[in-house]
Amino acid sequence: CKKALVEVDGDLEKAVDYLREKGMAKAAKKAGRATSEGLVKIVASDDGKKVALASVQCETDFVSRGDDFKAFVDQVAQCALEKEPADDAAMAELMGGALTELIAKIGENMKLGKFAVKKYAANQCAGQYIHTNGKLGVLVDLECGKAESCGTETVKNLGKEIAMQVAAMKPMALDRSSLDPAAIERERNVYREKARNEGKPDKIIDKIAEGAVSKFCKEVCLMEQACIRDDKKSVEQMVKEVAKELGDTIAVKGYTRIELTAEEPKAE
Numbered sequence: 001c002k003k004a005l006v007e008v009d010g011d012l013e014k015a016v017d018y019l020r021e022k023g024m025a026k027a028a029k030k031a032g033r034a035t036s037e038g039l040v041k042i043v044a045s046d047d048g049k050k051v052a053l054a055s056v057q058c059e060t061d062f063v064s065r066g067d068d069f070k071a072f073v074d075q076v077a078q079c080a081l082e083k084e085p086a087d088d089a090a091m092a093e094l095m096g097g098a099l100t101e102l103i104a105k106i107g108e109n110m111k112l113g114k115f116a117v118k119k120y121a122a123n124q125c126a127g128q129y130i131h132t133n134g135k136l137g138v139l140v141d142l143e144c145g146k147a148e149s150c151g152t153e154t155v156k157n158l159g160k161e162i163a164m165q166v167a168a169m170k171p172m173a174l175d176r177s178s179l180d181p182a183a184i185e186r187e188r189n190v191y192r193e194k195a196r197n198e199g200k201p202d203k204i205i206d207k208i209a210e211g212a213v214s215k216f217c218k219e220v221c222l223m224e225q226a227c228i229r230d231d232k233k234s235v236e237q238m239v240k241e242v243a244k245e246l247g248d249t250i251a252v253k254g255y256t257r258i259e260l261t262a263e264e265p266k267a268e
Contacts (some may be wrong), residue, residue, distance in 0.1 A: 035111050037064045038260045040137035041077040042128050048150075051126045052081035053137050055113030055258050056099075063108050064134070072102050080115045091115060116256045124253070125150040127159020129167055135260040138163040145249035155250065158242045164228065165235055166255050171222035174254055179221055187216045223252065 035057035044051040054077040056069070063069050076095055085091040091112055103110050118126060118139055127140035140162045142155065149155050165171075173179040191212035195205045218224045223236040230238075235252075243250040 035059055035109055036261065037061050037135070038110075038113060039064055039070065039073045039134045040113075040130060040258050040260065041073045042130060042137055042139070043074075043077040043081050044126070044128075045081065048125060049120045049122075050081060050117065051120070051128070051139060052077050052115065052117045053139050053256055053258055054080045054115035055137070055260055057111040057113050057260055058106075059108045059110075063106055066106070068102065068106060069110075072098065076112060076115070080117050084117050085115075088112070088114075113260065114258050116258070118256065122147040123150060125155065125159065127156075127161075127163040129160055129163035131167055136167055137258050138166045139256045140166060141253040141255065143251045143253050149246055149248045149250070152246065154242060154246050158239065158250065161227075161229070161238070162222075162235060162252060163255070165225065166222060166257050168228050169222075169225055170257070171225060171255075172220040173222070174252065175221050175223045176217050179217065183220075184213055184216070188213050222255065 037060055038055060038057035040053065040055045042051065042053050054073070056073045056076055058064050058069060075098065076091075079085070079094050080091065083094055085094055095112055099110060099112060116139065118141060120126060120141070121143075123146065124141065124143045127138075127142055129138045130136070140159050142150070142159050142162075144150055144155060172183065176184075188209045191209040192205055195208045200208060218226070218234075223234065223239075225235050227233055227235055227238050233241075239250050239252060
Protein backbone atom coordinates (compact mmCIF):
# COMPACT_ATOMS: atom_id res chain seq x y z
CA CYS A 1 0.00 0.00 0.00
CA LYS A 2 2.90 2.36 0.80
CA LYS A 3 4.41 1.64 -2.62
CA ALA A 4 1.05 2.44 -4.23
CA LEU A 5 0.90 5.81 -2.45
CA VAL A 6 4.41 6.64 -3.64
CA GLU A 7 3.44 5.72 -7.21
CA VAL A 8 0.51 8.18 -7.19
CA ASP A 9 2.09 11.00 -5.15
CA GLY A 10 0.19 10.29 -1.94
CA ASP A 11 -3.34 10.44 -3.40
CA LEU A 12 -5.30 7.77 -1.47
CA GLU A 13 -8.13 7.37 -4.02
CA LYS A 14 -5.63 7.02 -6.85
CA ALA A 15 -3.71 4.49 -4.74
CA VAL A 16 -6.84 2.35 -4.44
CA ASP A 17 -7.35 2.53 -8.23
CA TYR A 18 -3.67 1.70 -8.77
CA LEU A 19 -3.92 -1.41 -6.57
CA ARG A 20 -7.08 -2.54 -8.34
CA GLU A 21 -5.43 -2.13 -11.74
CA LYS A 22 -2.37 -4.06 -10.55
CA GLY A 23 -4.70 -6.83 -9.35
CA MET A 24 -6.38 -7.00 -12.76
CA ALA A 25 -3.00 -7.17 -14.46
CA LYS A 26 -1.95 -10.05 -12.19
CA ALA A 27 -5.22 -11.84 -12.92
CA ALA A 28 -4.73 -11.41 -16.67
CA LYS A 29 -1.23 -12.93 -16.49
CA LYS A 30 -2.61 -16.01 -14.73
CA ALA A 31 -5.68 -16.42 -16.95
CA GLY A 32 -4.19 -19.14 -19.14
CA ARG A 33 -3.33 -21.53 -16.33
CA ALA A 34 -5.33 -24.75 -15.92
CA THR A 35 -7.94 -24.74 -13.14
CA SER A 36 -8.75 -28.37 -12.40
CA GLU A 37 -9.21 -27.97 -8.64
CA GLY A 38 -11.83 -26.06 -6.69
CA LEU A 39 -15.04 -26.52 -4.73
CA VAL A 40 -18.75 -27.04 -5.30
CA LYS A 41 -21.19 -25.62 -2.75
CA ILE A 42 -24.91 -26.03 -2.02
CA VAL A 43 -26.88 -23.36 -0.13
CA ALA A 44 -30.62 -23.14 0.52
CA SER A 45 -33.21 -20.66 1.73
CA ASP A 46 -34.48 -21.11 5.28
CA ASP A 47 -37.58 -22.96 4.10
CA GLY A 48 -35.59 -25.11 1.65
CA LYS A 49 -37.76 -24.06 -1.29
CA LYS A 50 -34.94 -22.32 -3.14
CA VAL A 51 -31.57 -24.06 -3.51
CA ALA A 52 -28.39 -23.01 -5.29
CA LEU A 53 -25.54 -25.21 -6.49
CA ALA A 54 -22.39 -23.28 -7.45
CA SER A 55 -18.73 -23.94 -8.24
CA VAL A 56 -15.44 -22.07 -8.34
CA GLN A 57 -12.25 -23.40 -9.91
CA CYS A 58 -8.62 -22.89 -8.88
CA GLU A 59 -5.24 -24.37 -9.78
CA THR A 60 -4.28 -26.37 -6.70
CA ASP A 61 -5.87 -28.47 -3.98
CA PHE A 62 -3.86 -26.45 -1.43
CA VAL A 63 -5.68 -23.23 -2.35
CA SER A 64 -9.08 -24.96 -2.50
CA ARG A 65 -8.63 -25.93 1.16
CA GLY A 66 -7.77 -22.39 2.27
CA ASP A 67 -10.15 -20.19 4.26
CA ASP A 68 -10.07 -17.31 1.75
CA PHE A 69 -11.08 -19.56 -1.14
CA LYS A 70 -13.78 -21.33 0.88
CA ALA A 71 -15.23 -17.99 1.95
CA PHE A 72 -15.32 -16.83 -1.66
CA VAL A 73 -17.10 -20.02 -2.79
CA ASP A 74 -19.67 -19.38 -0.04
CA GLN A 75 -20.15 -15.84 -1.39
CA VAL A 76 -20.65 -17.10 -4.95
CA ALA A 77 -23.22 -19.69 -3.87
CA GLN A 78 -25.05 -17.12 -1.75
CA CYS A 79 -25.00 -14.69 -4.67
CA ALA A 80 -26.57 -17.34 -6.91
CA LEU A 81 -29.26 -18.00 -4.30
CA GLU A 82 -30.13 -14.36 -3.63
CA LYS A 83 -29.56 -12.67 -7.00
CA GLU A 84 -30.49 -15.57 -9.33
CA PRO A 85 -28.14 -14.50 -12.16
CA ALA A 86 -29.56 -15.45 -15.56
CA ASP A 87 -26.34 -16.91 -16.94
CA ASP A 88 -22.53 -17.10 -16.60
CA ALA A 89 -22.12 -13.53 -17.86
CA ALA A 90 -24.54 -12.21 -15.25
CA MET A 91 -22.69 -14.09 -12.51
CA ALA A 92 -19.38 -12.66 -13.76
CA GLU A 93 -20.89 -9.18 -13.60
CA LEU A 94 -21.83 -9.74 -9.96
CA MET A 95 -18.74 -11.59 -8.70
CA GLY A 96 -16.00 -10.84 -11.25
CA GLY A 97 -14.50 -7.96 -9.28
CA ALA A 98 -14.18 -9.99 -6.09
CA LEU A 99 -12.70 -12.85 -8.11
CA THR A 100 -10.02 -10.60 -9.59
CA GLU A 101 -9.09 -9.32 -6.13
CA LEU A 102 -8.78 -12.87 -4.78
CA ILE A 103 -6.58 -13.92 -7.71
CA ALA A 104 -4.28 -10.97 -6.99
CA LYS A 105 -4.19 -11.80 -3.28
CA ILE A 106 -3.57 -15.56 -3.58
CA GLY A 107 -1.55 -15.61 -6.80
CA GLU A 108 -3.43 -18.42 -8.55
CA ASN A 109 -5.73 -18.47 -11.54
CA MET A 110 -9.38 -18.98 -10.63
CA LYS A 111 -12.65 -19.16 -12.53
CA LEU A 112 -16.31 -18.86 -11.69
CA GLY A 113 -17.70 -22.29 -12.54
CA LYS A 114 -21.14 -23.54 -13.43
CA PHE A 115 -24.10 -22.87 -11.17
CA ALA A 116 -27.81 -23.62 -10.92
CA VAL A 117 -30.69 -22.21 -8.90
CA LYS A 118 -33.78 -24.36 -8.32
CA LYS A 119 -37.16 -23.30 -6.91
CA TYR A 120 -39.63 -25.72 -5.37
CA ALA A 121 -43.37 -25.66 -4.67
CA ALA A 122 -44.81 -26.72 -1.30
CA ASN A 123 -44.93 -30.40 -2.34
CA GLN A 124 -41.46 -30.35 -3.91
CA CYS A 125 -37.97 -30.54 -2.43
CA ALA A 126 -34.32 -31.11 -3.27
CA GLY A 127 -32.21 -34.16 -2.61
CA GLN A 128 -28.67 -32.91 -1.97
CA TYR A 129 -25.20 -34.40 -2.05
CA ILE A 130 -21.67 -33.00 -2.00
CA HIS A 131 -18.91 -35.56 -2.50
CA THR A 132 -16.26 -35.73 0.22
CA ASN A 133 -13.60 -34.06 -1.95
CA GLY A 134 -15.90 -31.07 -2.49
CA LYS A 135 -15.47 -31.21 -6.27
CA LEU A 136 -18.81 -32.81 -7.12
CA GLY A 137 -22.31 -31.72 -6.16
CA VAL A 138 -25.80 -32.92 -7.08
CA LEU A 139 -29.36 -31.67 -6.65
CA VAL A 140 -32.30 -34.01 -7.30
CA ASP A 141 -35.79 -32.56 -7.81
CA LEU A 142 -38.48 -34.53 -5.96
CA GLU A 143 -42.24 -34.07 -6.02
CA CYS A 144 -44.54 -35.65 -3.43
CA GLY A 145 -48.31 -36.03 -3.49
CA LYS A 146 -48.58 -34.31 -0.10
CA ALA A 147 -46.58 -31.24 0.97
CA GLU A 148 -45.94 -32.61 4.47
CA SER A 149 -44.03 -35.57 3.02
CA CYS A 150 -41.21 -33.25 1.92
CA GLY A 151 -40.18 -32.57 5.50
CA THR A 152 -39.90 -36.22 6.51
CA GLU A 153 -36.57 -37.95 7.08
CA THR A 154 -37.78 -40.68 4.71
CA VAL A 155 -37.96 -38.29 1.76
CA LYS A 156 -34.76 -36.47 2.75
CA ASN A 157 -32.88 -39.78 2.88
CA LEU A 158 -34.36 -40.87 -0.46
CA GLY A 159 -33.31 -37.57 -2.03
CA LYS A 160 -29.76 -37.95 -0.77
CA GLU A 161 -29.63 -41.57 -1.94
CA ILE A 162 -30.69 -40.62 -5.47
CA ALA A 163 -28.27 -37.68 -5.48
CA MET A 164 -25.44 -40.08 -4.57
CA GLN A 165 -26.60 -42.32 -7.42
CA VAL A 166 -26.33 -39.40 -9.85
CA ALA A 167 -22.89 -38.52 -8.48
CA ALA A 168 -21.55 -42.06 -8.84
CA MET A 169 -23.21 -43.23 -12.06
CA LYS A 170 -23.33 -40.03 -14.17
CA PRO A 171 -26.63 -40.72 -15.96
CA MET A 172 -27.13 -39.15 -19.37
CA ALA A 173 -30.85 -38.54 -18.80
CA LEU A 174 -33.62 -38.89 -16.22
CA ASP A 175 -35.48 -41.57 -18.16
CA ARG A 176 -35.85 -43.05 -21.64
CA SER A 177 -38.30 -40.36 -22.77
CA SER A 178 -35.80 -37.59 -21.99
CA LEU A 179 -32.80 -39.34 -23.55
CA ASP A 180 -31.55 -37.78 -26.80
CA PRO A 181 -33.22 -39.79 -29.62
CA ALA A 182 -30.01 -39.48 -31.64
CA ALA A 183 -28.11 -41.37 -28.90
CA ILE A 184 -30.67 -44.18 -28.99
CA GLU A 185 -30.60 -44.40 -32.78
CA ARG A 186 -26.80 -44.38 -32.81
CA GLU A 187 -26.75 -47.29 -30.37
CA ARG A 188 -29.39 -49.14 -32.39
CA ASN A 189 -27.41 -48.73 -35.64
CA VAL A 190 -24.14 -49.86 -34.03
CA TYR A 191 -25.70 -53.14 -32.89
CA ARG A 192 -27.54 -53.70 -36.15
CA GLU A 193 -24.23 -53.41 -37.99
CA LYS A 194 -22.48 -55.61 -35.43
CA ALA A 195 -25.14 -58.32 -35.84
CA ARG A 196 -24.82 -58.19 -39.62
CA ASN A 197 -21.03 -58.45 -39.42
CA GLU A 198 -21.42 -61.50 -37.18
CA GLY A 199 -23.64 -63.14 -39.80
CA LYS A 200 -26.85 -63.08 -37.77
CA PRO A 201 -30.07 -63.81 -39.72
CA ASP A 202 -31.84 -60.66 -40.96
CA LYS A 203 -35.07 -61.61 -39.17
CA ILE A 204 -33.46 -61.31 -35.70
CA ILE A 205 -31.18 -58.31 -36.31
CA ASP A 206 -33.78 -55.77 -35.14
CA LYS A 207 -34.53 -57.84 -32.05
CA ILE A 208 -30.82 -57.95 -31.18
CA ALA A 209 -30.54 -54.18 -31.71
CA GLU A 210 -33.58 -53.45 -29.51
CA GLY A 211 -32.15 -55.66 -26.77
CA ALA A 212 -28.92 -53.67 -26.93
CA VAL A 213 -30.84 -50.38 -26.78
CA SER A 214 -32.73 -51.58 -23.70
CA LYS A 215 -29.43 -52.49 -22.00
CA PHE A 216 -27.98 -49.10 -22.97
CA CYS A 217 -30.95 -47.27 -21.44
CA LYS A 218 -30.59 -49.22 -18.19
CA GLU A 219 -27.01 -47.99 -17.99
CA VAL A 220 -27.53 -44.31 -18.84
CA CYS A 221 -31.09 -43.42 -17.70
CA LEU A 222 -31.26 -42.59 -13.98
CA MET A 223 -34.63 -44.20 -13.29
CA GLU A 224 -33.62 -47.45 -15.02
CA GLN A 225 -30.17 -47.73 -13.43
CA ALA A 226 -29.50 -50.39 -10.82
CA CYS A 227 -29.26 -48.84 -7.34
CA ILE A 228 -25.68 -48.41 -6.14
CA ARG A 229 -26.55 -49.97 -2.76
CA ASP A 230 -28.77 -52.77 -4.08
CA ASP A 231 -28.25 -53.73 -7.72
CA LYS A 232 -31.23 -56.09 -7.59
CA LYS A 233 -33.59 -53.12 -7.92
CA SER A 234 -33.74 -50.05 -10.16
CA VAL A 235 -33.90 -46.46 -8.93
CA GLU A 236 -37.53 -46.37 -10.07
CA GLN A 237 -38.33 -49.44 -7.96
CA MET A 238 -36.58 -47.89 -4.95
CA VAL A 239 -38.68 -44.72 -5.29
CA LYS A 240 -41.91 -46.73 -5.53
CA GLU A 241 -41.01 -48.75 -2.43
CA VAL A 242 -40.29 -45.63 -0.38
CA ALA A 243 -43.50 -43.97 -1.59
CA LYS A 244 -45.52 -47.04 -0.57
CA GLU A 245 -43.85 -47.07 2.86
CA LEU A 246 -44.71 -43.39 3.26
CA GLY A 247 -48.27 -43.78 1.99
CA ASP A 248 -47.77 -41.12 -0.67
CA THR A 249 -46.62 -40.65 -4.25
CA ILE A 250 -43.05 -39.56 -5.05
CA ALA A 251 -41.76 -38.54 -8.48
CA VAL A 252 -38.22 -37.67 -9.55
CA LYS A 253 -38.60 -34.63 -11.83
CA GLY A 254 -34.97 -33.91 -12.69
CA TYR A 255 -31.42 -33.50 -11.45
CA THR A 256 -28.41 -31.18 -11.69
CA ARG A 257 -24.86 -32.48 -11.46
CA ILE A 258 -21.78 -30.23 -11.33
CA GLU A 259 -18.31 -31.77 -11.27
CA LEU A 260 -14.94 -30.05 -11.39
CA THR A 261 -12.57 -31.89 -13.71
CA ALA A 262 -9.41 -31.22 -15.69
CA GLU A 263 -11.69 -29.70 -18.35
CA GLU A 264 -14.48 -27.20 -17.74
CA PRO A 265 -16.94 -28.00 -14.93
CA LYS A 266 -19.97 -29.86 -16.26
CA ALA A 267 -23.55 -29.08 -15.29
CA GLU A 268 -25.98 -31.79 -16.33
